[in-house]
Amino acid sequence: MESYDLIILGGGLAGMCAAVEAGEQGEDVLLLEKQDELGGSTVLSSGYMAFAGTDMQEKAGIIDSTESLLADMTEVGGGVNDQSLVAEYGRHQLETYQWLVDHDIEFRSLEAVSGHSVPRGHIIDPHQAIQSLYKRVKQLKNVKVYFNAPARRLLKNDKGRIDTVFYEKDGVERKAVASKGVVIASGGFAKSEELLGQFAPQLKGALRIGGAGSQGDGIRMAWEHGAWVKDLPYLNGTYGFHPSAAGKLKSQGLAFYKGAIMVNQLGKRFVNESISYKLLGKAAFDQPDQISYQVWDQTVMAKGVIDDPLYDFELLMKRRLLYKADTLEELADCIDVPVEVLEDTISRYNQGVQNGEDPDFGRRSLTHNYGKPTAIETAPFYAFESTVAMLATYAGVSVNAAAQVLNPFGEHIPGLYAAGEVTGGFHGAGYMTGSSLGKAAVFGRIAVREALSASAVI
Incomplete structure (x- = not known):
């Protein structure tokens, strides 16, 4: 022995x-x-x-x-x-x-x-x-x-x-x-x-x-x-994975920590995006079909970090996983959510950013206690279909x-x-x-x- x-x-x-x-x-x-x-x-x-x-x-x-x-x-x-x-x-x-x-x-x-x-x-x-x-x-x-x-x-x-x-x-x-x-x-x-x-x-x-x-x-x-x-x-799943992540490429993006918002298939926000992505996973899993979208603008896109596992938005674009549109109307059509609802959701969010207080979910930072949210208003606009994974x-x-x-x-x-x-x-x-x-x-x-x-x- x-x-x-x-x-x-x-x-x-x-x-x-x-x-x-x-x-x-x-x-x-x-x-x-x-x-x-x-x-x-x-x-x-x-x-x-x-x-x-x-x-x-x-x-x-x-x-x-x-x-x-x-x-x-x-x-x-x-x-x-x-x-x-x-x-x-x-x-x-x-x-x-x-x-x-x-x-x-x-x-x-x-x-x-x-x-x-x-x-x-x-x-x-x-x-x-x-x-x-x-x-x-x-x-x-x-x-x-x-x-x-x-x-x-x-x-x-x-x-x-x-x-x-x-x-x-x-x-x-x-x-x-x-x-x-x-x-x-x-x-x-x-x-x-x-x-x-x-x-x-x-x-x-x-x-x-x-x-x-x-x-x-x-x-x-x-x-x-x-x-x-x-x-x-x-126990909660991890949020931010593309539905294709069960395959060879484990594509993930956490654009909400750079200033994106999360909306469900109804075009509505449902959570304070600055909290732990494990808790975001719990909230996202409760949405219709367990699918949601991260939505952001060029201001957030410019905050991407090349070769970063969570913030390389250009890599997501190269993999053809991002929707990109010149207007919110076009973006809503791409992800098949009601145009009026998405526009109202973003307008209300932007107003909260300007007033310094998110009226719906109390978001005050980008992640936890760090960073200041910015309005989603600079074209082009982007969306990333996201779901929850057991990693x-x-x-x-x-x-x-x-x-x-x-x-x-x-x-x-x-x-x-x-x-x-x-x-x-x-x-x-x-x-x-x-x-x-x-x-x-x-x-x-x-x-x-x-x-x-x-x-x-x-």
């Missing part, structure tokens, strides 16, 4: 950060990846990471703080986030940013994104990040990575500690023992119709575009040993600030740790852009440090 210090389940950002952290501390590590390549849902993400007080912000003249970051996170989460997790993120976020930089992860630019009071969306190329970490792993002779090796079950030893992983490789059932801990970093369940049917039946019909391996394996394995779960009631599930097993998996009584399950999308409690009722990849990196490393620390006193 194989024996290691640590076994890590999953090769997304959380798992890879954990593997590098453990390997650099000289531990013998086995990372089991279910698929034939690394990345999981990480490489499907927009690549934003939420950090405050970075050198990138300083160079851009942006004043920010950890306190502001955590306040935004709590506000977006509806105040039901586990504050011990939020606080732990705050203690390690800047250090984690620097650790990623030191490990050759490239931060390309900085944007204002959902849930932030200042621009703090630090953009990475998720593929580049994963490959940089893998390059480092391959330099560490004490770290093994097995591909096409799904973990199946966990087993406790006679002292009640999780220490054995049953997994498959090359069609053969195998098992390995971890003397210091098992870290579940296996992602969520966005591709499990069974679990989505159990916990998010309201999202039936949402596009399914999560990672192929996102079947909830880690949650099931933890459940078997008494793990509690958190945030399941707050990731921001809910899962309960953990404490040490990344230890907890039972229903708040007691940790000895030997078992979790990080990344598989965990719940951190996001709460909403989602702040960049906090998912951020928590993966932060808690992936914390899980390793805590496992090694705990084993030292056993």
Whole structure:
């Protein structure tokens, strides 16, 4: 039987950060990846990471703080986030940013994104990040990575500690023992119709575009040993995907954070467009046929950001996914909504912008507390048909600030740790852009440090 210090389940950002952290501390590590390549849902993400007080912000003249970051996170989460997790993120976020930089992860630019009071969306190329970490792993002779090796079950030893992983490789059932801990970093369940049917039946019909391996394996394995779960009631889809995103191209645009409005097939607004796009997804899913349109003008179009995963409007145009018209009447005809209603909707919105108060939904910013809306009045005009997708599930097993998996009584399950999308409690009722990849990196490393620390006193 194989024996290691640590076994890590999953090769997304959380798992890879954990593997590098453990390997650099000289531990013998086995990372089991279910698929034939690394990345999981990480490489499907927009690549934003939420950090405050970075050198990138300083160079851009942006004043920010950890306190502001955590306040935004709590506000977006509806105040039901586990504050011990939020606080732990705050203690390690800047250090984690620097650790990623030191490990050759490239931060390309900085944007204002959902849930932030200042621009703090630090953009990475998720593929580049994963490959940089893998390059480092391959330099560490004490770290093994097995591909096409799904973990199946966990087993406790006679002292009640999780220490054995049953997994498959090359069609053969195998098992390995971890003397210091098992870290579940296996992602969520966005591709499990069974679990989505159990916990998010309201999202039936949402596009399914999560990672192929996102079947909830880690949650099931933890459940078997008494793990509690958190945030399941707050599951929502992600808004802003074109209906064709279920195919090869995952086209998404969030023009409303640059000043667009959202209208349904009746030509009417239905929500404050500055809130978290997870909550926008909930509102949009309630509209007729679960379809809505982002509508904007040339002023907003000019705010597009080339190569940005969420704001590259020119790319959407090149893919022929945008409607473009010289008048609102023509645009209404393109998207088949009542002309008079659309014109009245935009006129009323513009009047609110001029008066400094949105009379219908109280919109005062572009995103969260940042930016000022502008009137939609400069031709040409644009529309982007948008719907809701299940990209990731921001809910899962309960953990404490040490990344230890907890039972229903708040007691940790000895030997078992979790990080990344598989965990719940951190996001709460909403989602702040960049906090998912951020928590993966932060808690992936914390899980390793805590496992090694705990084993030292056993």
